[in-house]
Amino acid sequence: MTFNNVVVVGGGTLGSQIAFMSAFHGKNTTIWGRSDGSLDRAKARVARWEEAVKKDIGATDQQVKDAEAHLHYTTDLKAALKGADLVVEALSEDPDVKNDFYKKFSDLADPDTVIVTNTSTLLPSEFADATGRPEKYLGYHFANSIWKNNTAEIMSQSKTSKDLPKEMEQFSREIGMVPILVNKEQPGYLLNSLLVPFLSDALVLWNNGVSDPETIDRAWMIGTGAPLGPFAIMDSIGMKTMYDITKMSTNPEVKKASEKFKTMIDQGKIGRESGKGFYTYPDPDFKKPEFLK
Amino acid sequence: MTFNNVVVVGGGTLGSQIAFMSAFHGKNTTIWGRSDGSLDRAKARVARWEEAVKKDIGATDQQVKDAEAHLHYTTDLKAALKGADLVVEALSEDPDVKNDFYKKFSDLADPDTVIVTNTSTLLPSEFADATGRPEKYLGYHFANSIWKNNTAEIMSQSKTSKDLPKEMEQFSREIGMVPILVNKEQPGYLLNSLLVPFLSDALVLWNNGVSDPETIDRAWMIGTGAPLGPFAIMDSIGMKTMYDITKMSTNPEVKKASEKFKTMIDQGKIGRESGKGFYTYPDPDFKKPEFLK
Incomplete structure (x- = not known):
């Protein structure tokens, strides 16, 4: 089955990016928002993505x-859901908000309509039954700036049908994404299951005074040939997200690192986008040849 | 202080590489071996490193x-230690073997002679007092094929003097290494403190059926821009080493993965050097542009 009529529920950072890339690739796409105000904010975001795709992937004005x-x-949710093939739920990470929506969705949507959740931190199985179609429901996770960081992780829960991941794989390719199949529920999907503990381990080394961010990055870059060490990756994630991630950590040594991120944020060292984080941009030391010598 | 007279104790894989690179960079270097047989094996290894430096870093016949x-x-240990500035202990990872050597060293060596241990898995603090000069003793860890993977991790223990890491930093540069300072004792130094848990996390995802090696590598490569995912890194480490690492793991989920490595070894899939591991070399799929699309 090809998904042509797409509804994105919630026009936040990711929701607006998913909707924009879906429309950019010719899908008939609707953003549903709770209020005119939230739709205005979604439109302002889309205006930013329009500039970003021109700059980052050379999109033309016509495109x-x-x-x-x-x-x-x-x-109007009822109008939005009419004839929808695929609904992407991209609401806030609040179980009550999601459950409340799924109940309305279940009542209004055609039984054939597929629904996927963009949740990062909750598990799809929590909501599968609330959708009224657990076999047509899975997790669908993106990076940020999805036109260039174009992974789409497709994560089944135990009741997801065998066919749906394949259909989502096709849809992902159609909207310019590289599909990454996650066969069963895994908090963090694949990328964050590897990345979050990796960054945490680097933070613990720094926090414990074993070494400094530049030396740790250098060891990783030389040792594995990677273009970025863990602290350079944190710069690209941004200190606000790093603060949120570390603050929630169950590992007290990682949680402690959240204080360091708070200090950096207070000092305006917000990460690559702000020009300063662990490194100074646009010419960070780790890109200089002498960094590895 | 500049170290010009270097003794490497033990001519195994790493010992012979360290000694060879020291001599290659003009240091007066001696390999001490327990028997003529062990020295013959060390010489055979050095002959391999001679070919390797020609191939890998374009060394000339004259060099x-x-x-x-x-x-x-x-x-003759007494003769070897006479006038030695720096001793690199590269014996097997057996505390009794190391303690036995340190006792002899302590009796025979000049009090000014510095000694470093190439241990990977033991902690220098265990042996510091046995050397008779704990302030002149630290951990000194290399990757494999040190002429190209040229990190030298310099790890102080609590009694190491403030100056020794700086002297070792200078020595490391003199023998073509990139020094990586580890300010206090850390099992795994820096690189393996990050790498071993990272690879373990990837193995657990695979073992639990969350996804397959290629998909996991793809997620990491696209998500972080790295040239190798965790399973490609395992191929370059080699399945025998991966088997040893996982077999010793205290995490039962990681330990379970050792069985998979045993099967791969039995099938002749030993890693990059053998032409086959998770990928087939010299043209592994992960280097093909379509792998990331």
Whole structure:
């Protein structure tokens, strides 16, 4: 089955990016928002993604215009769901908010409509039954700036049908993503299951005074040939996200590192986007040849 | 202080590489071995490193000849230690073997002679007092094929003097290494403190059926821009070493993975060097552009 009519529920950072890339690739796409205010904020975000795709992937004005023609906005859920093939739930990470939506969705949507959740931190199985179609439901996780960091992790829960991951794989390719199949529920999907503990281990080494961020990055870069060490990766994630991740950690040594991120944020060292984090951009030391010598 | 007279104790894989690179960079270097047989094996290894430096870093015949002129072999410990500035202990990872050597060293060596241990898995603090000069003793850890993977991790223990890491930093540069300072004792130094848990996390995802090696590597490569995912890194480490690492793991989920490595070894899939591991070499799939699409 090909998904042509796509509804994205919630126009936040990721929701608006998913909707925009879906429209950009010719899908008839609707962003549903709770209020006119939330739709206005979604539109402002989409305007930023329009500039970003021109800059980052060389999109033309015409392509952006075509995307706009495919992208619709509504606060009317019933109208949005009419004829929808695929609904991408991208609401806030609050179980009550999600359950409340799924109940409405279950009542209003056609039984054939597929629904996927963009949750990062909750597990799809928590909500599968609330959707009224657990076999047509799975987790669908993106990186940020999805037009260039174009992974789409497709994570089944125990009741997901065998066919749905394949259909989502096809849809992902159609909207310019590289599908990454996650065969069973795994908190953090694949990338964050590897990345979060990796960054945490580096933070613990730093926190315990074993070494400093630059030396740790150098060891990783020389040892594995990677273009970025863990602290350079944190710069690209941004200190606000790192603060949120570490603050929630169950490992007290990692949790302690959240204080360091708070200090960095207070000092305006917010990460690559702000020009300063562990390194100074746009010419960070780790890109200089002498860094590895 | 500049270390010009270097003794490497033990001519195994790493010992012979360290001695060879020391001699290659003009240091007067001696390999001490327990018997003529062990010295013969060390010489055979050095002959391999001579070919390797020609191939890998474009060393000339003359450079190799000069290295040979700087490299000596002896079974006479007293003679070896006479006038030694720096002793690199590269014996097997057996505390009794190391303690036995340190006792002899302590009796025979000049009090000014510095000693470092190439241990990977034991902690230098266990042996510091046995050397008779704990302030002149630290951990000194290399990767394999040190002429190209040229990190030298310099790890102080609590009694190491403040100056010794700096002197070892200078020595490391003099023998072509990139020094990586580890300010206090850390099992695994820096690189393995990050790498071993990272590889273990990837193995657990695979073992639990969450995804397959290629998909996990793809997620990591796209998500972080790295040239190798965890399973490609395992191929370059080799299945025998991976078997040893996982077999000793205290995490039962990681330990279970050792069975998979045993099967791979039995099938002749020993890793990159054998042409087959998780990928087939010299043109592994992960190097093909479509792998990331």
